Amino acid sequence: MTTAVTSQKFSTLFDWFDQDQDGQLTQADLRATARVFSQAAADDDHGNITAIHDAFEQWWQLLLQHADTDGDGQVSREEFITAMEVNVTAPEHFETAVMTIADAVMNALDTNGDDVLDREEYIRLYDTLGVPQELSQEAFARVDRDGNGVISYGEYRAAIVEFYLSTDPTAPGNFLLGPLTQTA
Numbered sequence: 434m435t436t437a438v439t440s441q442k443f444s445t446l447f448d449w450f451d452q453d454q455d456g457q458l459t460q461a462d463l464r465a466t467a468r469v470f471s472q473a474a475a476d477d478d479h480g481n482i483t484a485i486h487d488a489f490e491q492w493w494q495l496l497l498q499h500a501d502t503d504g505d506g507q508v509s510r511e512e513f514i515t516a517m518e519v520n521v522t523a524p525e526h527f528e529t530a531v532m533t534i535a536d537a538v539m540n541a542l543d544t545n546g547d548d549v550l551d552r553e554e555y556i557r558l559y560d561t562l563g564v565p566q567e568l569s570q571e572a573f574a575r576v577d578r579d580g581n582g583v584i585s586y587g588e589y590r591a592a593i594v595e596f597y598l599s600t601d602p603t604a605p606g607n608f609l610l611g612p613l614t615q616t617a
């Protein structure tokens with residue numbers, strides 16, 4: 434059960450990253466994903482756009498190192514899920530790999546610089562990613578745990594940590610990528 438929840442989440446994440454949808458992750462996929470995420474930033478926000486690209490590059494290197502067991506420069510869905518569960522979410526890697534991307538994305542999304550994400554700032558990421566508004570509105574409502582209409586850094590971080598680490602199928606952070614309907 435515990436494994437089912439996390440592998441389902443990582444399988445969904447795999448689909449987001451596999452930009453050319455050929456069932457293998459490559460450096461090109463991760464760079465394309467970084468480009469999509471960086472579209473959520475303001476065009477002239479070079480600092481945060483660079484931070485997003487650097488963070489995805491760092492994640493890719495970690496994946497290559499731990500997941501690409503046959504060394505062909507590609508990571509299959511199964512290799513990805515295993516590496517995410519065993520290596521990327523391990524305490525020694527989690528901050529550098531996952532939170533570096535999360536922080537860069539939050540900084541990029543916070544276009545008015547008030548250190549919280551309002552509904553418009555948050556939904557823009559999902560629009561960029563092609564997520565329907567009904568799902569992104571629900572994600573916003575769940576991540577905004579205290580319901581004050583903005584997502585604080587603490588709320589955002591809690592959702593990211595839950596998405597990657599929680600085995601609770603009802604954890605609000607699971608909704609970061611929308612409902613988990615695909616099975617691994």
Ligand SMILES: [Ca+2]
Pocket residue numbers: 451452453454455456457458459462
């Ligand atoms: Ca691919």
Ligand SMILES: [Ca+2]
Pocket residue numbers: 542543544545546547548549550551554
């Ligand atoms: Ca803001």
Ligand SMILES: [Ca+2]
Pocket residue numbers: 577578579580581582583584585588
């Ligand atoms: Ca809030």
